[in-house]
Amino acid sequence: MRRVLPEALLAAVLTAVLAVPIFGLRIHVDGIDVSLDRTPTPVIVAVVVVFLLRLFQEPLRAGWARARLSITWQHPLADALRRTRRQPGYRALPWTLLLIAAVVWPFTASRGAVDIMTLALIYVMLGLGLNIVVGFAGLLVLGYAAFYAVGAYAYALLAQHFGLSFWLSLPIAGALAALTGFLLGLPVLRLRGDYLAIVTLGFGEITRLLLNNLNVLTGGPDGIGNIPRPTLFGLEFGRRASEGGATFHEFFGIDYSGEHAVIFLYLLGLALVVSILFVIDRLQRMPLGRAWEALREDEIACRSLGLNPTVIKLSALTLSAVFAGLAGAFFAARQGYINPESFTFIESAMVLAIVVLGGMGSQFGIMLAAIAITALPELAREFNEYRMLAFGLVMVLMMIWRPQGLVPAVRPRLELPERSEPAP
């Protein structure tokens, strides 16, 4: 106790120094008059809380450790879950059930809910895409929204200037985003991995800047509107068909309903997510996917075996960009209108938060996190104000306590069949 008290006092003083200029004295500007608002309450609260926490740090820690021990001891559920996930074929059944539920769900849910879930699906795509480069290859990309923007603007511009349909634009959007990722990675990936973080951060800012200023091409801050919705084999979802087109409800002889379009978009997003999941699953078992993980684990060993680190990293960045491009095109199609505000750093940070929260390398975790992070602000509006604050805090806390994420990745291990393994 004798040693703890001065340390607690010191921590309290430090807290006061940190908090007073931000929360204790607020600058108030009124015209040319500058005055100060004194708000001592938050500072006092912070100081007292820190003081008490620091004073009772030891007992609190011990209590926490005991609590954690009892939780893990009392929950064989976690163990059981882990065991089933190890079992062969564990993937097939739950995933199939989940997919069926996801397909049936929109027909029972409200239009608003389906719409929000469609947005969540976009973040699932982005999270899964970013996960390739962050989770598998272990490279930090901070301007992911830039690739997303490339995809969105690609579709918007192709539709506007050349009248290309969503289905034709989708692969082009993916390819353009890939090209962007490739060209950006080429000079940077020869160097130490962390340069990629800052270069992509810069690239994200520059992209936003260019979108805002190249008015002739991008429409500047006003963005691009009237982006056509996707069609189902040429069938449109509007009330009336465009010139020479046909509508979905007329074709099937049913009454027009706005819900058709919403559900169709949702199912389209779901289909995209499922294909992305399929591709990622294959990638993980391919030589390329193995090489990403090997590189993350030991670059020097990889080089000593003849693997070219630059090429392997570049492939991860390029593929990751493809998925952002696809997500971007889908986003443009869903919104019908895009402007640079949708592709700011906040967007990149949000996708990174999804990957970190869900668990780097963990597809399932990322999907949960994407849905949670998109749905939460809708459920609790007041959360919006603290959203970014929470994302920042979550990133730090997760790195300290649970860097593997909420649902840690289970990587598909390649094993020899039993026959070639004699009993030990």
Added chain:
Amino acid sequence: MSRSLGKTAAAEPTPSPLLEVRGLSMRFGGLLAVDTVNFDVRRDQIFAIIGPNGAGKTTVFNCVGGFYRPTTGSVTLDGQPIHHLSSHRIARLGLVRTFQNVRLFKTMTVVENLLISQHTQLETRLLHGLFKTPNYRRAEAEALERAVFWLDKVGLLPVANREAGNLAYGQQRRLEIARCMITHPKLLMLDEPAAGLNPQETRDLDRLINDLRAEHGVAVLLIEHDMSLVMGISDEILVMEYGRPIATGTPDEIRSDPRVIKAYLGEE
């Protein structure tokens, strides 16, 4: 009698050695870690570099393998200069290595470690893998077969599905050698392969190295402190001290060289 360096090349009867190192020096800031080293490794030869700790042996390895760019000097593999190439290019030319403190992919299984080292020989084209074309399936199956062959060779077949990081130390060392051999190298560089092994494991290693040369036609360049292993296995030995080469010769010549005894063996 041992010969002093520089005359070695002229005295050798073989016209084209596999590896030629000429005037190799490496400087870190003010420290000359390797000072004008010359040596040749012939095909089918087991060549050892010995010397006290800090003599610059591993630095020679790093220069030869392309991990450091030598300050001066040249390294030639099979007649092709390689000292300006990056390490992965050199590895593809058939020069691979192990590390002093084993560098396995620890969270991956033993088999996976052996598949990664075959990366350059596998079907890595994206679409082939995505759609599992027959070509791709065949390549994967063959890669697995090669992995099984080498696991059997180094006695790791029973632990093929374990995580590499969970293997015993001696097993990790053998896995690292198998991981190199599966790439069909011309020259295998082993950095202290016997460090941390018990006497029985060291004898097995001796047999394995001899076997690799006899059956797989690989030349071996090794750094080692275990004198019984080095003296028993090597055709030729280079002794280094303070970054400088002080003698080369057969094990017998080295054993009787007064400079070597004074600098190195005498202290043992």
Added chain:
Amino acid sequence: MSGSSLLEFIQQAINGLTLGSIYALIAIGYTMVYGIIGMINFAHGEIYMIGAYVGLLVITVLGLFGVDSISLILLATLAVSILVTGSYGWTVERLAYRPLRGSPRLVPLISAIGVSIFLQNYVQLGQGARDVSMQPVLTGGWRFGPEDGFQVYLSYMQVLIAAVTVVSMTVLTLFISRSRMGRACRACSQDRAMANLLGIDTDRVIALTFVLGAALAAVAGVLVSMYYGLVNPFIGFIAGLKAFTAAVLGGIGSIPGAMLGGVVLGLAESFASAYLRTEYKDVVAFALLIGVLLVRPSGLLGRPDVEKV
């Protein structure tokens, strides 16, 4: 070059040097941290932003007490701002980075970006998202050139910025080269494990590095708040990006490199906004970053680093 365009060129050079001084001060924080623990401290731009806020606060408080001596204002703002940002630097290192020592490289990097996002929004919560502006403390300057043509304007504030920057850098250089702690810093940046074995408390050295970097960022923040008189919670983001570019330009890990890189970047930007379009000055800075990484990744004054195998 005609006389008027020469004068215009000189004017841009003066503006560029002013801007460059600010970048250089921030860049040193990046370069020192990278030199010692090999991490990009993304939150450093936010520390600078907090420094600028504290600068404005102190100036406002002094204004309420009727203090109008410029040297007193300068000294007081610097002292308070360094105290506060130094505390932020120390706390951030202690809470968000120190527990992660020895983790894979990606882990502290993500934590750093988390801290950066957190601090930006935390200040926004406390001080609001709006621009805070105030009357400049120091006005006036000198004019050179013909009465009827283009005149070069050198403000007192620009001279003050240059002077304060030079003094801060001299103090830092002396500290690093002469003092015991400075020697420990240099030892750690060469080989941290070895320094630890030799009895240097590396944790303390790392903490000191963060505090020193934060102090220089505070100086930059105070100077900016006095020069432009405009602060918002987002200024740290882009300034941090630029300063990092400056650090890479000069050679990351090298303190003189950061100074040089800052000045070069400041000049490049100033000329770009004069001779191209103002909107593209950030694009120029970014292009410069890519260019340096392509042509000379070790920077102007950096040594190519040899990876330990």
